[in-house]
Every structure is written in C-alpha cells, then in structure tokens.
Amino acid sequence: MNNPYLQEELLRMSGVDPKKCMACGKCSASCPAYDEMEYHPHQFVSMVKNGDIEPLMKSESLYRCLTCFACAERCPRGVEPAKLVEAVRLAVIRQQGANRLKAQDVPALLDEEIPQQALVSAFRKYAK
Amino acid sequence: MQRIGVFVCWCGSNIAGTVDVKAVAEALKSEPGVVFSTDYQYMCSQAGQDLIKNAVKEHGLTGIVVCSCSPRMHEATFRKTAAAAGLNPYMVEIANIREQCSWVHKEMPIGTEKAIILGKAAVAKVHLNAPLTPGESPVTKRALVIGGGIAGIQTALDIADAGFEVDIVEKKPTIGGKMAQLDKTFPTLDCAACILTPKMVDVAQNEKVRIFSYSEVTEVKGFVGNFDVTIKKNARYVKEEICTGCGACVDKCPMKKVPNEFNLGMDNRRAIYIPFAQAVPKVATIDPNACNMLKNGKCGLCAKVCTAGAIDYTQKDEYIEEKYGAIVVATGFNPISMDQFDEFAYNQSKDVITSLEFERLTNAAGPTAGKLLRPSDGKHPHKIVFVQCVGSRCAACAEKGKEYCSKICCMYTAKHAMLTRDKYPDTEVYVFYIDVRTPGKNFDEFYRRAVEEYGVRYIKGMVGKIVPEGDKLKVQASDLLSNKQLHIDADLVVLAAAIEPDKSARPLATMLTASMDTNDFFTEAHPKLRPVESPTAGVFLSGACQGPKDIPETVSQAGAAASKVIGLLAKDKLTGNPCVAYSDEMMCNGCSSCEKVCPYGAITYEEKEFRMPDRSTAIRRVAVVNPAVCQGCGCCTVTCPSGAMDLRGFMNSQIMAEVDAICK
Amino acid sequence: MKVSYFPGCTLKNKAKALDEYARRSAEALGVTLEEIENWQCCGGVFTTARDEVATKLSSVRILKAAQEKEQPLVTVCSACHNVVKQTNHAMQTDREFADKVNRYMAEEAPYNGETEIYHYLELLRDVIGFDALKEKVVNPLKGKKIAAYYGCLLLRPSGVMKMDDPENPSIIEDLIRALGAEPVIYANRNECCGGYILAESPALAKKNSNAVVENAKAAGAEMIITACPLCRYNLVKNGADIPVVYFTELLAEALGVKEDTNE
Structure with a gap:
C-alpha cells in the first residue's frame, strides 16, 4: 500500500473528520463487537488521523464491525467511526483479488432458514 | 471651515508594523481643513495626549482625527483629552487603523493605502461634527435582584450592606436555589446548608431587603437609573404575613402523593407544603394543581387547622409596580433533561440517577435521611459507577447536548466519589472521565485525594450502554488506557448531567433587551474587562446565568456585580449619551x-x-x-x-x- | 388509499410470513399495497462511502418508480427500509452523488429524493394512527407480555431514519398496546443481533443475540416481535426459547385476518 493519497481518500469517501474526535471513548464503549476486534473504533479514528493506516488494512477488525452504527449514534462529537471502518475496508476489498467473501464460500454458510438478506448483505460488505 | 488636526498612532509595532504611519500623516496633511498632521509612538500615553493638547492650542484646532485603535478602546480617552484642551469632546473622530486595518493586512503598501482612506473618511466626517452636550437623568436608589439562589442572595446582601434598598424576586416559594439542595461543598466539604442558611436568614432579616418569593418579573420598562418593573406575585393561597410556618396544615393535608420538587421527585409532598425546614420565607404554599379545595371545592382541612387563619383559598395573583435604578440577573441554572441519553437507561431504571439526585440521596434532609440507598429497592449499593460529561462537550446535535464544558461536574463527582468511599468503605466506586478538569484553588489536590487516599477508581473512558437486568445495571464502558471494554455489574449509576441556563432567562433577556449567546447564557459587556455587566446599561449579571460556575466563583461574581450596582446607585445623576x-x-x-x-x-x-x-x-x-x-x-x-x-x-x-x- | 410497496427479496422467500400478513392487515385497514413492478434487491446494506454509486442504483429505481406513480413508498423489512431511506437521504443532501446517479440513469427527469418513504410501522402510526388501529382490532391480545426488538437498522442513523428516539423508541411498544397486549421495555431492544456477521463470526452473532433474548426475558417477555428477517433468524438460530415472530403476524392475528379466507 504505497498510496500517498490514501488518508485523504479515506476521509473524502467516508465524510468523517477525525479532528472532531475528543478521545472520550464512547464509540468503543458502545461497540458490540469490541472483544473480537484487534483495533477498536476509537483506534480507527486516531490511527487514520495519524496516517497510521496500514495496520488497519491488514487487520481482521475490518470484518468484525457490524455497521450497527451504535458508535456513530452515541458519539458526542458527530465523528461516525463506523463510516471510517467501512472506508478502510473498501480500500482493501476494492483491490483486485482482495474479496473477503467468495461465491464458493456460500454453501458452507447455508442452512434451511438463512434469509437471503444475510447473504446479500455479507456480499456487499465483504466483496466488491 | 473647521481647523482639523490629524494624529496618527503607531501603537508600537501594532500599527506601524503594517502601516507606514509617516506616509499616512503626510497624505492626510493635504486634505481640506487639515492644518496639522503628525504621528507618534503611543498616542494614548500621557506624552501623546499632551501632544494633542498642545496642537489644539498652537494651531487653534476645532476638530481632531485620531488614527489609532478601535473607538471602543480609546475614544473616551481622546474625548477627555479634547475636553481638557477646551474643545467639545464630540469634535473628536477615530479612524480605526488597527483592528480594521493593520491587524487584518499583511503587506505594508496595502495597509498604508487603506489607513489613508480611513483617515480621509474621518476627516470628512469631522467637517460636519457639531458640539454635543449629554443630558442628565436621575437615579432611583433601589436595586432589583432577579433570582434568589446563592448568587442573588450574596448580591442583595452586599448592596444592602452599602445602604441601598434591594428587592429579590424568586419564582420558587423559597429562596436558596440549587445550593439549598446540595449536601456538602467542594473542596472543603463544609455542609451547604450550614453556610447557606445563615445567609438566607440574614437576607430575610435585613431591613433594606424585601423578598418577593413565588413571584416573577413580567414587564420591564425604562432605562439605566430609571427602570419601571412589574412583579407578579403568584397566589400561594396563604397569607404570607400571617402564616407562622408551624406546619400544622401540612400534617393534615390529605393529598400525600405530590412529587416533591425539592427532592427531585424522589419522594412526595402534600398539596400544601413548605419546601424544606429552613425555607425563607417559612410560610406554606398551596399547589393549585394538587389541592382538592382549589380544584373542586372539596376539603378545606388546612383552613380548619390553621390557628393563625392564614389560609385564603380566594387569593389572586397580585401585580406590583416598582422603580429601580439597577437590575441584577441571577437566574441560575438547571441540569439538562436526560431524556435524550437513554443509552444510560435513565428512563428505564430508578437506579440510574443524576448527580443532583445523588446530592438529595446523601443529604440528611433528603428522602432517605442521608443514607445512600437505591431508589428502586432501598438497598445499600455496593458498586457505584459515576459517568462524567453526560451532555457536556457534546457537539453532535443541538437537541441532544451542550457544546460547552459544564465546569462543575469534575469536582462534584470527585466529591461524591470521595464521600461515598469515606462513609461506605465497602463500596466500589468507579468514575468514567474524558478529562479531569480541576483548575481551582485546592481542586486538583482534592481530586487526587479521592484517587490516592480514598481509592476511587478513575477510568479514562466513557460508558456506552447501560442494561438494567435483574437488580443489576450492566454497564458497558471503555477503558482507553488499558485498551479494554469493561463490563461492570453496578448497583447504582450516577450521571453528571450538563447544566443549562434556567428557562426563564430567555424571556427575561427579551424584557431587559439584554443580549444572550446561542446557549442562552447572558452575554457580558466585555468577557475580560467587564464580566459582570450586561451590554445593556444598568443590567448586571450574577452567577451561572452568565456561564457555568461553582459556588466560590458565583459568590465572587455576585460581590462584583453588587459593587457595580453600588457604584451606579451612589450617583445622584447619570450623564447620558448625546449621540441619540x-x-x-x-x-x-x-x-x-x-x-x-x-x-x-x-x-x-x-x-x-x-x-x-x-x-x-x-x-x-x-x-x-x-x-x-x-x-x-x-x-x-x-x-x-x-x-x-x-x-x-x-x-x-x-x-x-x-x-x-x-x-x- | 393506495401506496407503492417494496417487499424485497427475503420477503419473497424465507420471510413470506412477514409479507403475507403485512398485505392482509393493510387491506383490513383500508390500505392497498401496490407492489412495484420489476423491482430489484435493495442491496441488503447501505454502503456509507460517498463514492459508491452502482450499489445504490437499485434503491434509486425503487424510489423513482414510486415517484412516477405519485405514491408514497412503503417498506416492511428493516434492512430494505434502512437502505432505501439512506439512499433517498443521500439523493436529497449529497449533490455530487445525486448528479452522478442521475447522469448514469439518464432518465428524462432527474430524481432528487422527492419520494416519501414509510416503514410499515410508520404507516400504522402516522397515516392510519394507533387509535384508529385499536378500533379495528377484533382479537385483542390481552395479557400477552411482548418485547419489541428494534435492532439497529430501523433506528440508526437516527438523523436519517427519523423513525423514533434511537435510545428510547416507542413505536413498536405503542403498536403492542394498540393490539391489546402489554409491551415489555428492556434496554437491549436497540442493540445489534450481529446481522450478517454470522458469515465471519458465528460466536459474535450468538453472543449478541443471546444478550437480547436474555434481557427481554429478564424483563418478563413471553414473546419477541421484530420487523427484520435477519434479526429473527439470528435470535432463533442462537437458541431463543421464547417465540420470535414478525410484528405483522401479530397484527394480522389481532385484526382477525391471520387465517387466509381466500383459500
């Protein structure tokens, strides 16, 4: 990842301004996926702000965020960390061959009851 | 034709750094009517003013243009200079070549060109100036203080002490305000009632002070020195001058389930009530929304038991008109509603409370007689979580919180946490903080004592969700320093709610034509140099109506406001502004x-x-x-x-x- | 009255009950749901990235179809509602995005978010009214203690969804009251079930789903109702031991139209 414009790109596509963050930690306090994440919502904000993006791109944390928007809803400064997590994930899976979820993975997921919505959503989130 | 002198100030390098002051003086020399033009390092200094005075005499000047800082800074100075030289002070014009020129431009040629233009405009204006004489108006030697909390009480006492009459208008049935509800006060931990109630008694007994309780200001007319104010005394259905405050009526009142405002609804009062034991005035008040007699004419027990015959069900609101020379606003604050923050489950659990409710729960005169018990089941809590900054420093959306820091929460939370650990060593106490802000005398030492001596567990992080389940409150929070998410099963959660100006402040500001900021705090005439005066002449500010502040700060501001009022009332006549x-x-x-x-x-x-x-x-x-x-x-x-x-x-x-x- | 209706893919397959009871109840309440023709999947999730255009086009087409019929658009599935509503909001507020979409679609008239969108719950509350609904109830669900499960999609982001207070909602509770049952308030009703995370971490979905069910049960719930097929799937799959049903099923039962009289 030698994209010098990466930070700018992430901020532009997410519309997030990490400078607004006052480091209260309410995002990470609200996150239902916290314990499964290596980097937590507040770290996404501060690491993107500092340009320390590569570790985030390599992290499994990208695929643990539920986009449930609790962090964004409760942030007292309107930072919306979930949008930043999504932007970093897109920066990864938009690359050639970087899809997280592939068609051949699907049969393993299926059961009698699983709603179509689950598969469609997962593809949207994990593949481009 | 005027004979005009031009005086260009360098203001050290403030102006001379970006404006060629000599070139400005030179250019303005050739303007029509200008007979003298010069520059000087500091025109406002004694030497600078002497330079002006001498020029007036030597050149027979009839008008003066000073090219300097904003007229808000030194117009008054140069008018005095002109007067001392025998000129009418209104023959002086200021060209603002600092704030509106040198400070906003970076390059000398541009700054110089603009300064010359501003100077020319001032010269053109002076040609049409005419001598003006200000009028005079008398001063009514009585002050009005709106709000009877610690701010209003202190201001009234200080004004009365100087020998002037003061009226306090308080909308509640008693004076005392928020401080009367507090238990202990930081950082010395003296009991709030012990230091407040003597002042309440002082004010009640002071011959110079009248208290209009259960009253509000409904109309303000007039101007500095001469305000005409209408005060509405709400009907309390009890004759204030006769009631002895014995409380027999309260004991007999059958309406026992009226939420008690003084204890923030955590217990009940009667329909006829005295807010608390040390209330001033200590008289009963009937709540017309709860009283059966007033609602449907059935009851009348209180009138039967009142030996003084003070109950009057036919009492009407009364309007009083009074004249004042000065008005002090001391309308105070309230904690914001927690309705918008239900991630903390305030509306779902009785055991999630605000800090002010916590004060009542620990106050000997509160609903639990000072024992810290859970509102839900009356059990002693063993694990308590305090959450700071609830609604403060919140810029996400205007309906939700307040963008400012509420200033008092860090200290009162430290106090609550420390007192809890002191009185109940078997409790675990957590405080979630974003920053601990303790800039005050002995404040940081106090907070550190809470941590180091009392073992309060301060955690840098925030609570994100509280889930009441069974008899526990499951607190989900972040610990940023350990980079962990914490799950604490708490018994009680205390929210440090942001504070906001009292809702009565906005309509009052309209009546007073006093300005407010976007948060409804009253604006001061100058944030540093005139902090207790409103820009509206004759209106002064005391306490939290101007911005969040603690008790020591409120009391100092209250005294400062009083001294400004005294300065005004000590005058027999006021000189007006002739520019009308x-x-x-x-x-x-x-x-x-x-x-x-x-x-x-x-x-x-x-x-x-x-x-x-x-x-x-x-x-x-x-x-x-x-x-x-x-x-x-x-x-x-x-x-x-x-x-x-x-x-x-x-x-x-x-x-x-x-x-x-x-x-x- | 007639409204445009977008059922979405799950309601045509695994969540037929959600769709069927919605249609029958609407008829009973005097509202005809006219299904949009040739609709495509909403996309399942709204991609928050502003430069993502193609994945949002199907939602714009749904909205445009309703606009052409001059009808408000009604959705039932929480996910569809969230995606369509967020897309509409982007069309209203993000000029750059809307221009890109309109140029790509090259329709005669550009679309700028004019369509009014109601979730079925909002249709009940804001158009029909819970009081009017109460009068149409023939089988009041007396004595049932029911927990409303909102999840995340209906409420957040609240600035866009504008359905209810995101932390203390009441729309489903008010519906439960209108149907004659007793709502159970519990804090986890607006927490996420885990959603599509089941593809990545079934354990996380289990943890979240169990927390919801346990909290609802602790508050005394005998049943959970939801508007989202994925929420229902996660809750049931992860061992909910009280019934988890679609809100439309309960509605149809109370209105007396649960059994199909046409068959």
Whole structure:
C-alpha cells in the first residue's frame, strides 16, 4: 500500500473528520463487537488521523464491525467511526483479488432458514 | 471651515508594523481643513495626549482625527483629552487603523493605502461634527435582584450592606436555589446548608431587603437609573404575613402523593407544603394543581387547622409596580433533561440517577435521611459507577447536548466519589472521565485525594450502554488506557448531567433587551474587562446565568456585580449619551415605522399643532424620541421613509461624507 | 388509499410470513399495497462511502418508480427500509452523488429524493394512527407480555431514519398496546443481533443475540416481535426459547385476518 493519497481518500469517501474526535471513548464503549476486534473504533479514528493506516488494512477488525452504527449514534462529537471502518475496508476489498467473501464460500454458510438478506448483505460488505 | 488636526498612532509595532504611519500623516496633511498632521509612538500615553493638547492650542484646532485603535478602546480617552484642551469632546473622530486595518493586512503598501482612506473618511466626517452636550437623568436608589439562589442572595446582601434598598424576586416559594439542595461543598466539604442558611436568614432579616418569593418579573420598562418593573406575585393561597410556618396544615393535608420538587421527585409532598425546614420565607404554599379545595371545592382541612387563619383559598395573583435604578440577573441554572441519553437507561431504571439526585440521596434532609440507598429497592449499593460529561462537550446535535464544558461536574463527582468511599468503605466506586478538569484553588489536590487516599477508581473512558437486568445495571464502558471494554455489574449509576441556563432567562433577556449567546447564557459587556455587566446599561449579571460556575466563583461574581450596582446607585445623576436619535417634525409623516423597530421603546408619537404655509394650523402626528431611553443604535434612521429621523454624532450627512471620501 | 410497496427479496422467500400478513392487515385497514413492478434487491446494506454509486442504483429505481406513480413508498423489512431511506437521504443532501446517479440513469427527469418513504410501522402510526388501529382490532391480545426488538437498522442513523428516539423508541411498544397486549421495555431492544456477521463470526452473532433474548426475558417477555428477517433468524438460530415472530403476524392475528379466507 504505497498510496500517498490514501488518508485523504479515506476521509473524502467516508465524510468523517477525525479532528472532531475528543478521545472520550464512547464509540468503543458502545461497540458490540469490541472483544473480537484487534483495533477498536476509537483506534480507527486516531490511527487514520495519524496516517497510521496500514495496520488497519491488514487487520481482521475490518470484518468484525457490524455497521450497527451504535458508535456513530452515541458519539458526542458527530465523528461516525463506523463510516471510517467501512472506508478502510473498501480500500482493501476494492483491490483486485482482495474479496473477503467468495461465491464458493456460500454453501458452507447455508442452512434451511438463512434469509437471503444475510447473504446479500455479507456480499456487499465483504466483496466488491 | 473647521481647523482639523490629524494624529496618527503607531501603537508600537501594532500599527506601524503594517502601516507606514509617516506616509499616512503626510497624505492626510493635504486634505481640506487639515492644518496639522503628525504621528507618534503611543498616542494614548500621557506624552501623546499632551501632544494633542498642545496642537489644539498652537494651531487653534476645532476638530481632531485620531488614527489609532478601535473607538471602543480609546475614544473616551481622546474625548477627555479634547475636553481638557477646551474643545467639545464630540469634535473628536477615530479612524480605526488597527483592528480594521493593520491587524487584518499583511503587506505594508496595502495597509498604508487603506489607513489613508480611513483617515480621509474621518476627516470628512469631522467637517460636519457639531458640539454635543449629554443630558442628565436621575437615579432611583433601589436595586432589583432577579433570582434568589446563592448568587442573588450574596448580591442583595452586599448592596444592602452599602445602604441601598434591594428587592429579590424568586419564582420558587423559597429562596436558596440549587445550593439549598446540595449536601456538602467542594473542596472543603463544609455542609451547604450550614453556610447557606445563615445567609438566607440574614437576607430575610435585613431591613433594606424585601423578598418577593413565588413571584416573577413580567414587564420591564425604562432605562439605566430609571427602570419601571412589574412583579407578579403568584397566589400561594396563604397569607404570607400571617402564616407562622408551624406546619400544622401540612400534617393534615390529605393529598400525600405530590412529587416533591425539592427532592427531585424522589419522594412526595402534600398539596400544601413548605419546601424544606429552613425555607425563607417559612410560610406554606398551596399547589393549585394538587389541592382538592382549589380544584373542586372539596376539603378545606388546612383552613380548619390553621390557628393563625392564614389560609385564603380566594387569593389572586397580585401585580406590583416598582422603580429601580439597577437590575441584577441571577437566574441560575438547571441540569439538562436526560431524556435524550437513554443509552444510560435513565428512563428505564430508578437506579440510574443524576448527580443532583445523588446530592438529595446523601443529604440528611433528603428522602432517605442521608443514607445512600437505591431508589428502586432501598438497598445499600455496593458498586457505584459515576459517568462524567453526560451532555457536556457534546457537539453532535443541538437537541441532544451542550457544546460547552459544564465546569462543575469534575469536582462534584470527585466529591461524591470521595464521600461515598469515606462513609461506605465497602463500596466500589468507579468514575468514567474524558478529562479531569480541576483548575481551582485546592481542586486538583482534592481530586487526587479521592484517587490516592480514598481509592476511587478513575477510568479514562466513557460508558456506552447501560442494561438494567435483574437488580443489576450492566454497564458497558471503555477503558482507553488499558485498551479494554469493561463490563461492570453496578448497583447504582450516577450521571453528571450538563447544566443549562434556567428557562426563564430567555424571556427575561427579551424584557431587559439584554443580549444572550446561542446557549442562552447572558452575554457580558466585555468577557475580560467587564464580566459582570450586561451590554445593556444598568443590567448586571450574577452567577451561572452568565456561564457555568461553582459556588466560590458565583459568590465572587455576585460581590462584583453588587459593587457595580453600588457604584451606579451612589450617583445622584447619570450623564447620558448625546449621540441619540431626533426627529425633524416638519418632515415626519407619522407612519410609526420608527416606533415599531425601536428595540428600546424610546419613540412615541404625539399630536402637535403646526402652522401650515397658508397660515392655517393643522394637527399632525409626529415621532418624539426620549433621549434618555434612546441607545443610539440607528435602527429608526434607516427605517424612516421620509428621512425625518437622524442620529446625532452619526448623521446621515456625516455617513454619506465618509462614504464619499472612501469612494473618491 | 393506495401506496407503492417494496417487499424485497427475503420477503419473497424465507420471510413470506412477514409479507403475507403485512398485505392482509393493510387491506383490513383500508390500505392497498401496490407492489412495484420489476423491482430489484435493495442491496441488503447501505454502503456509507460517498463514492459508491452502482450499489445504490437499485434503491434509486425503487424510489423513482414510486415517484412516477405519485405514491408514497412503503417498506416492511428493516434492512430494505434502512437502505432505501439512506439512499433517498443521500439523493436529497449529497449533490455530487445525486448528479452522478442521475447522469448514469439518464432518465428524462432527474430524481432528487422527492419520494416519501414509510416503514410499515410508520404507516400504522402516522397515516392510519394507533387509535384508529385499536378500533379495528377484533382479537385483542390481552395479557400477552411482548418485547419489541428494534435492532439497529430501523433506528440508526437516527438523523436519517427519523423513525423514533434511537435510545428510547416507542413505536413498536405503542403498536403492542394498540393490539391489546402489554409491551415489555428492556434496554437491549436497540442493540445489534450481529446481522450478517454470522458469515465471519458465528460466536459474535450468538453472543449478541443471546444478550437480547436474555434481557427481554429478564424483563418478563413471553414473546419477541421484530420487523427484520435477519434479526429473527439470528435470535432463533442462537437458541431463543421464547417465540420470535414478525410484528405483522401479530397484527394480522389481532385484526382477525391471520387465517387466509381466500383459500
């Protein structure tokens, strides 16, 4: 990842301004996926702000965020960390061959009851 | 033709750094009427002022232009200088070449060019200046204090101490305000009631002070030194002068389930009540929304048991009109509603409370007689979580929280946590904080004691969700320093709710024509140099109505406001501002436009007799300006369709001359 | 009255009950749901990235179809509602995005978010009214203690969804009251079930789903109702031991139209 414009790109596509963050930690306090994440919502904000993006791109944390928007809803400064997590994930899976979820993975997921919505959503989130 | 002197100030390098002051003085020399032009390092210094005085004498100057800082800084200084040299002070004009020129430009040629233009405009204006003489008005030697909390009480006591009469208007049945609800006060931990109630008694017994409790201000007219105020005394259905405060009526009242405001609804009071034991005035009040007698004429028990015969079910609201020389606003604050923050489950669990509710729960006169018990089941809590900054420093959306820091929460939370650990060593106490802000005398030491001596567990992080389940509150929070998410099963959660100005402040500001900021805090005349005065003359600010503050700060501000009031009331006459509007009656067409836009109510209309060209007389309706009320804002002059309104010192012709000089 | 209706893919397959009971109840309440023709999947999730255009086009087409019929658009599935509503909001507020979409679609008239969108719950509350609904109830669900499960999609982001207070909602509770049952308030009703995370971490979905069910049960719930097929799937799959049903099923039962009379 030698994209010098990466930070700018992430901020532009997410519309997030990490400078607004006052480091209260309410995002990470609200996150239902916290314990499964290596980097937590507040770290996404501060690491993107500092340009320390590569570790985030390599992290499994990208695929643990539920986009449930609790962090964004409760942030007292309107930072919306979930949008930043999504932007970093897109920066990864938009690359050639970087899809997280592939068609051949699907049969393993299926059961009698699983709603179509689950598969469609997962593809949207994990593949481009 | 005027003989004008021009004085260009360097203001050290403030102006001279970006404006070639010598070139400005030189350029203005050739303006019509200018007979003398010079520059000097600090024109406001004694030497600078002497330079002006000497020039007036030597060159026979009739008008002065000072090219310097904003007129808000030194216009008064140079007017005094002119007066000392025998000139009318209103023959001085300031060209602001600092704030509006040197400070906003970076390059010398541009700055210099603009300074010359501003100087030319001032010269053009001085040509049309006329000597003005300010009028005088008397001063009513009585002050009004609106709000009877610690701010209002202290201000009233200090004014009364100087020998002036003061009235306190308090909307609640008793004075005392928020401080009366507190248990202990930081950082010395003296009991709030012990230090407040003597002051309440002082104020009640002071011959110079009248207290209008259960009352509100409904109308304010007039101006500094001469306010006419209407006070509405709400019917309390008890004759205040007769009631002895014995409480027999309260004991007999059958309406026992009225939420008690003083304990924030955590217990009940009767329909007739005395808010608390040390209330001032100590008289009963009937709540008309709860009293059966007032609602449907059935009951009347309180009247039967009152041996003094103080109960009066027919009492009506009473309106009192009074004159004041000065008004002090001390309307205080309230914690914000927690309705918008239900991630903390305030509406779902009785055991999630605000800090003010915690004060009542630990207060000996509170609903639990000072024992810290859970509101839900009356059990002693063993694990308590305090959450700081609930709604403070919140910029996400305006309906939700407040963008400012509420200032008092860090300290009172430290106090709550420390006192809990002191009294109940078997409790675990957590405080979630974003920053701990303790800038005050002995404040940080206090907070550190809570951590180091009392073992309060301060965690840098925030609570994100509280889930009441069973008899526990499952607190999900972040610990940023350990980079962990914490899950604490708490028994009690205390929210440090942001504070906001009392809701009565906004309509009051409109009545007083006093300005407010976007948060409804009253604005001070100058944030540093005039912190207790409103920009509206004669209106002063005391306590949290101006911004969040703790008790020591409130008391100092209250004293400062009192000293400003005393300074005003000590004068027998006030000198007005001669730069006021006046109407040319011959041109006025009586349209009332000016009357409608005047924010101060300074314009009235009168029927006057005029001689017409054919020598007949006609009665016409014309505008008349009361110069004592007019603040010289100029709204009327720009509204007047016939050009009859003009403003002394800022006449339309003067403004046009300035514009012409700039556009030349 | 007639409204445009977008059922979405799951309601045509695994969540037929949600769709069927919605249609029958609407008829009983005097509202005809006219299904949009040739609709495509909403996309399942709204991609928050502003430069993502193609994945949002199907939602714009749904909205445009309703606009052409001059009808408000009604959705039932929480996910569809969230995606369509967020897309509409982007069309209203993000000029750059809307221009890109309109140029790509090259329709005669551009679309700028004019369509009014109601979730079926909002249709009940804001158009029909819970009081009017109460009068149509023939089988009041007396004595049932029911927990409303909102999840995340209906409420957040609240600035866009504008359905209810995101932390203390009441729309489903008010519906439960209108149907004659007793709502159970519990804090986890607006927490996420885990959603599509089941593809990545079934354990996380289990943890979240169990927390919801346990909290609802602790508050005394005998049943959970939801508007989202994925929420229902996660809750049931992860061992909910009280019934988890679609809100439309409960509605149809109370209105007396649960059994199909046409068959």
